Amino acid sequence: MRQQQENLHTQHIDWPTLLIYTIFVLAGWINIYAAVYEPEHSSIFDITQNYGKQMIWIGVSAFIALMIMLIDDKFFYAFSYMSYGIMIALNIAVMFLSKEVKGAHAWFEIGSFRLQPAEFAKFATALTLARFMSHYDFSLKDKKHWYKVAGIILLPMGIILAQNDTGSALVYCSFVFVLYREGLPGWILFICLALGIISVLALVMNPDTLTYILIGVGMVAVFLLRASKQGMIVVAAVVLFCVGVVKGIDYLFYKLQPHQQQRVNVLLGKEVDLKGAGYNVHQSKIAIGSGGLLGKGFLEGTQTKFNFVPEQSTDFIFCTVGEEYGFIGSSVLIILFVVLFIRLIAIAERQRNRFNKIYGYCVASILFFHFTINIGMTIGLLPVIGIPLPFFSYGGSSLISFTILLFILLRLDASRVFQLRGSTY
Numbered sequence: 001m002r003q004q005q006e007n008l009h010t011q012h013i014d015w016p017t018l019l020i021y022t023i024f025v026l027a028g029w030i031n032i033y034a035a036v037y038e039p040e041h042s043s044i045f046d047i048t049q050n051y052g053k054q055m056i057w058i059g060v061s062a063f064i065a066l067m068i069m070l071i072d073d074k075f076f077y078a079f080s081y082m083s084y085g086i087m088i089a090l091n092i093a094v095m096f097l098s099k100e101v102k103g104a105h106a107w108f109e110i111g112s113f114r115l116q117p118a119e120f121a122k123f124a125t126a127l128t129l130a131r132f133m134s135h136y137d138f139s140l141k142d143k144k145h146w147y148k149v150a151g152i153i154l155l156p157m158g159i160i161l162a163q164n165d166t167g168s169a170l171v172y173c174s175f176v177f178v179l180y181r182e183g184l185p186g187w188i189l190f191i192c193l194a195l196g197i198i199s200v201l202a203l204v205m206n207p208d209t210l211t212y213i214l215i216g217v218g219m220v221a222v223f224l225l226r227a228s229k230q231g232m233i234v235v236a237a238v239v240l241f242c243v244g245v246v247k248g249i250d251y252l253f254y255k256l257q258p259h260q261q262q263r264v265n266v267l268l269g270k271e272v273d274l275k276g277a278g279y280n281v282h283q284s285k286i287a288i289g290s291g292g293l294l295g296k297g298f299l300e301g302t303q304t305k306f307n308f309v310p311e312q313s314t315d316f317i318f319c320t321v322g323e324e325y326g327f328i329g330s331s332v333l334i335i336l337f338v339v340l341f342i343r344l345i346a347i348a349e350r351q352r353n354r355f356n357k358i359y360g361y362c363v364a365s366i367l368f369f370h371f372t373i374n375i376g377m378t379i380g381l382l383p384v385i386g387i388p389l390p391f392f393s394y395g396g397s398s399l400i401s402f403t404i405l406l407f408i409l410l411r412l413d414a415s416r417v418f419q420l421r422g423s424t425y
Contacts, residue, residue: 012414013069017343020336021391021406025061025399027333028317028392029054035304035313035320035394050313050394053113057396061403068407073415076408077355080127084152087124090117091159106163107397118168119401121156123408126362128152129175133182134355140183149179167373167386174369178361198242202249203264214242264383280316281380283308288322288330288379295326313394315386318378337371347413356412363409367402 033044033051046052094117095105107114129152132138138145157172180189201210218239222232253261287303290296299305301323304312309319322330341364348360367390374389376382388398 012416014343014347014410014413017340017347017406017410020340020343021403023336024340024391025058028389028394029058030298031317031320031324031392032313032394034299034301034324035317037299037305053396054394054399057399060396061400064400065403065407068404068411069414071411073412076127076359076412077131080124080131083124084128087117087121088156088159091121091156091163093117095159095163106160106165106168113396116168116395116397118156118160118163118165119397120404121160122171122366122401123405125152125156125172125175126359126366126405127408129178130355130359130362133178133358134353140179165386170373170385171366171369171387174365175362177365177368178358181361182358195245198245199249202246203253207246207250210246211243214239214246280310280384281377283310284316284319284378285380287319291323291326291330293327295322295324295329298324300324311386314388315374315384315393316378317389317393318375334375341368341371344409347409351413351416353412353416356409356416359412360409363405366405 029044029051032054036050038049041049044051045055047056094108098105098107099109106118107116129149132148132152140146140149153172153175157169160169160172176184176189176192198210218235222235253264256264283303287301287309290303291301296302301320303309303323304320309316312319318330318333321333325332344360344364344367348357348364351357351360370387370390373382373385373387374393377384377387388395390402391399
């Protein structure tokens with residue numbers, strides 16, 4: 001009991017991270033209010049409106065955060081596999097027990113509220129990955145461990161894809177940063193980057209033309225390198241693999257739904273559709289640009305006030321910041337996120353327990369992926385795939401799941417001093 005009280009001593013809580021979290025949650029609440037403000041429902045506490053509901057979710061999140069800080073830190077290691085199993089079961093169940101919303105079967109409806117199991121699967125996967133990779137005999141050089149790690153990540157990713165929730169599924173790609181930190185060879189990341197470039201080229205260029213170019217590059221490489229017979233085989237294998245990727249991307253593109261194909265084409269500049277697929281991003285950029293240097297002021301955003309920007313309190317919440325607080329306000333928000341990522345990496349690095357360290361990098365990777373994709377799609381650099389801005393966007397499931405994700409790390413970090421005294425898992 002005495003040790004548990006020591007573990008919860010306030011001096012061991014990472015207060016800068018907690019302060020940033022609080023700023024994000026409260027600023028997000030205010031911006032949600034501004035984004036969907038209704039004069040006849042002017043009270044920010046009106047629970048018939050999104051901003052009133054967000055207040056409830058903030059209260060629930062605060063209660064959950066407090067409970068997490070009171071739980072023994074060893075619980076999260078012990079509960080990791082069970083939480084993973086529960087979340088897998090819930091994500092399978094939601095496909096059969098939920099109504100279709102925006103083309104996806106991903107939400108349980110509880111009265112006027114909805115819960116999305118895919119959001120909660122993130123922290124469960126992070127805990128499970130941390131536990132498995134923290135085993136004393138774990139090594140990324142072992143193929144058996146490779147397969148198991150891939151299974152841990154790809155199983156929830158595949159189930160969420162089956163729900164037709166592409167955005168949430170893509171978040172699991174962020175775990176590649178964790179694997180790289182734990183010894184993933186750099187050449188694998190290089191291959192992933194090269195495949196990404198080839199995939200984009202396959203969407204921009206004619207697939208047959210790109211195929212001929214790849215074959216030509218391969219022939220030039222053989223000539224310039226004066227490759228041996230074995231070298232020629234390697235070059236031929238690489239070229240064939242790249243050609244296979246091109247054909248595969250072309251095949252998958254035409255398997256997308258028409259509106260998804262149109263979004264990709266608009267993003268790549270192959271189509272201009274300001275009234276259709278390009279409408280969201282076009283209005284988003286207008287809203288952010290109209291804010292100028294200092295913004296129009298609180299509740300003075302015309303683009304958001306008159307509902308020109310779709311999903312303005314969820315996926316496009318950053319538009320409200322840009323329009324009402326301008327370049328300065330947007331920069332402050334981005335800087336705060338950068339500071340948060342630096343704090344998370346620092347917290348992960350100072351852990352002496354491998355489970356805690358790996359989990360810390362999982363948290364940083366997930367939040368960084370969300371931040372990058374959300375801001376990128378809002379300003380038109382990335383496709384619109386429906387990913388919320390952490391702690392900021394409207395939504396109970398996302399706020400609660402991000403809170404759980406972060407506060408588990410804060411709880412583990414608060415026990416760091418006592419783990420050095422001999423407490424291990």
